[in-house]
Amino acid sequence: MSQGQAVTVERAPPGISSPPYTGQEAPKESKFCPLAAVNKWPYKFFHHLDSETISEAFFAAGKFRMRGWTLYYIHTLLSNASKPLILVPATEVQALFDDIKKELRLLVYFPKEEIEPGFLLSFKEEGIPRPRYLGRFDLEHSLDEMEAQIPPYTDSNNEEHRADDRSFAAFKKKMEAAIEATKQRSKHQRDRKKKERVGTKQAWCEQLKRAQCYLGVRPRTVPDMPNPMEDPNIPARELERAMKRYQLSKGLELPDLNVSEPAPFAFQDHVVIVCVDVEAYEKDNRPITEIGVSTLDTHDLLGLSPGECGKAWMKKIRSRHFRIKETAHLHNSEYVAGCADRFEPEFGVSEWISFKEAPQVIASCFRPPYSRPLDHANGDAPARDDAQILTNGTDTPKRQLILVGHDIKMDIDYLRKLGYDVSNLSNLIEALDTADLYRAWKHHQNPSKLGSVLMEIEMIGWNLHNAGNDAAYTLQALIGIVIASRQSSLATKQSQIVYRSEALEREARDRAKEEAEEWAAADIEGGDGGPPNPLPRFGWPTSSPPDKGISNKAQTSKMVNSKDRRVEKIATEIYTQSQSTKNIEAKQLQSPEVEIKSEPWVADQEEVGSFVQSITENLAFLEDDREVEGGGVKLPVAKGYTAVKW
Numbered sequence: 001m002s003q004g005q006a007v008t009v010e011r012a013p014p015g016i017s018s019p020p021y022t023g024q025e026a027p028k029e030s031k032f033c034p035l036a037a038v039n040k041w042p043y044k045f046f047h048h049l050d051s052e053t054i055s056e057a058f059f060a061a062g063k064f065r066m067r068g069w070t071l072y073y074i075h076t077l078l079s080n081a082s083k084p085l086i087l088v089p090a091t092e093v094q095a096l097f098d099d100i101k102k103e104l105r106l107l108v109y110f111p112k113e114e115i116e117p118g119f120l121l122s123f124k125e126e127g128i129p130r131p132r133y134l135g136r137f138d139l140e141h142s143l144d145e146m147e148a149q150i151p152p153y154t155d156s157n158n159e160e161h162r163a164d165d166r167s168f169a170a171f172k173k174k175m176e177a178a179i180e181a182t183k184q185r186s187k188h189q190r191d192r193k194k195k196e197r198v199g200t201k202q203a204w205c206e207q208l209k210r211a212q213c214y215l216g217v218r219p220r221t222v223p224d225m226p227n228p229m230e231d232p233n234i235p236a237r238e239l240e241r242a243m244k245r246y247q248l249s250k251g252l253e254l255p256d257l258n259v260s261e262p263a264p265f266a267f268q269d270h271v272v273i274v275c276v277d278v279e280a281y282e283k284d285n286r287p288i289t290e291i292g293v294s295t296l297d298t299h300d301l302l303g304l305s306p307g308e309c310g311k312a313w314m315k316k317i318r319s320r321h322f323r324i325k326e327t328a329h330l331h332n333s334e335y336v337a338g339c340a341d342r343f344e345p346e347f348g349v350s351e352w353i354s355f356k357e358a359p360q361v362i363a364s365c366f367r368p369p370y371s372r373p374l375d376h377a378n379g380d381a382p383a384r385d386d387a388q389i390l391t392n393g394t395d396t397p398k399r400q401l402i403l404v405g406h407d408i409k410m411d412i413d414y415l416r417k418l419g420y421d422v423s424n425l426s427n428l429i430e431a432l433d434t435a436d437l438y439r440a441w442k443h444h445q446n447p448s449k450l451g452s453v454l455m456e457i458e459m460i461g462w463n464l465h466n467a468g469n470d471a472a473y474t475l476q477a478l479i480g481i482v483i484a485s486r487q488s489s490l491a492t493k494q495s496q497i498v499y500r501s502e503a504l505e506r507e508a509r510d511r512a513k514e515e516a517e518e519w520a521a522a523d524i525e526g527g528d529g530g531p532p533n534p535l536p537r538f539g540w541p542t543s544s545p546p547d548k549g550i551s552n553k554a555q556t557s558k559m560v561n562s563k564d565r566r567v568e569k570i571a572t573e574i575y576t577q578s579q580s581t582k583n584i585e586a587k588q589l590q591s592p593e594v595e596i597k598s599e600p601w602v603a604d605q606e607e608v609g610s611f612v613q614s615i616t617e618n619l620a621f622l623e624d625d626r627e628v629e630g631g632g633v634k635l636p637v638a639k640g641y642t643a644v645k646w
Helices: 035-045 048-058 090-104 143-148 159-163 166-181 187-214 236-249 308-314 358-365 384-390 408-418 434-442 450-456 467-487 490-503 506-522 552-557 565-590 605-618
Strands: 031-034 069-074 085-089 132-137 272-280 288-297 318-324 350-353 401-405 428-433 625-630 633-638
Touching: 031 035, 031 090, 031 166, 035 048, 035 085, 048 090, 085 090, 085 166, 132 143, 187 428, 187 434, 187 467, 187 506, 272 408, 272 467, 288 358, 288 408, 288 467, 308 467, 318 358, 318 467, 358 408, 401 408, 401 467, 408 428, 428 434, 434 450, 434 467, 450 467
Parallel strands: 272 401, 318 350, 401 428
Antiparallel strands: 031 085, 069 085, 069 132, 272 288, 288 318, 625 633
């Protein structure tokens, strides 16, 4: 048969068994899956590694069509559906799953109904349409031409009467779910992603409120203050004043910020704010070239007005710039305009240190006098509070610290490479990221460069990508964002949303509206940002934390089988790369004047095996877990990272 033609089988005489004919109704007990949903199944329900494996074996390069599929069609009767829905028997989908299990040894099953209700469909209800046979779909036949043979919908029954029938309403709902299943991401997934985006935005907004509390421009909330409106004994003349006190205690209605007067509220915890920026060699991020540290002690801001954009407070920032002797010959010029030798004179003078000295020098910036210059030979002395700490005085408590950076996670990782882990500090409350603070202030989804942030607060950053300058400017950005965000009114926020919507093209307006709704849900009026977000002790998580409702037993059950060869391969590559990196760094320390290039490292199999076992025994996946029936035994399957059957 020529390509592009559908198979048409004439009706057999009564009583004689034969294949179905075109247009024949499917048996009532049959179950079906949307063809498009099956075609997207490996990419929608599996992470990259597994989806790629399944795709190469059963979907890519025409293999999906090569299997041959029996097609059925059904008119959805939905006003927004332009053509019938193409279905395949669930028995053929199950046969595909069985082949995947046999060849790839992966346990794969139909998605749960609550996750994807339109993937597996039945039509056993009375009085509703049922799928009709269309033909066989394979490499020899075009789906478009097969669809063109589908006759238009006709119904001899009273459709208005059936539209009121409960089962017919359920049919339309089923068709909506089926069409949803054919999309790249299901409604369940979109809702989950939207919830995650709102949660992320809310975390940024709460972080900004906490920053405002640390700098005394927002009060801490009073959790137990009763609502005066619920007290019938308060006289009417006192109610208005009581409501103002209540709204202030909840952060719902704050007085206008006057930058010509000192901070209107107490500085929360009277913190010392330490900002860090680390520069590395652009062609190989392992060699560290510069470290910048800037400090702002809120004790220095007592009784001092911030001034326009907080510039009076910015003058109280103390900055230091350290250059590493062993990497002095490495200069950035291709990807970033490095300027290690141009530390701004208004911030200070560069200091040379060695790799060996770096951890101790960095640690000193997190201890009294917190980068305040001390020159006892010239008669300088520590400030009153810090002097008591330096002499082990017991009258002054240990000062609380806040870490700040622009994309702070990267700087923390660089510090760890130098041998200093800031998360070990017992008096470190949390880390603030000016990239996130700026997004919370401006309601932007994407991060902005430090230079762009400075322009928004009417500042110019000179010689950026110098670690000392970047640290100083980042701390200035923190002050500027905190002050400017308290001066922004709700009307300004709403006008930003309207302006952003008007600026977008028609096809992007739906997304702009959705983003505005997410920000409205995330940036809740009032509050103080809640408790600080402690710094992780062992690196930053790569995905969302596990669901608190999942028990430890369920979390443990999601560990990967140690026989999974793909995990072994990845773990071996990680271990080999880490050992090669250690060798390069060791040689670089011995010969700092010579640039050491990467070289292959021969793995010791016993050593690698120990590392792989450690990885596979402790690796748990944080995705949704599902339990499926397999051979009479319940087998836990992590979404995407499916259990391996051996």
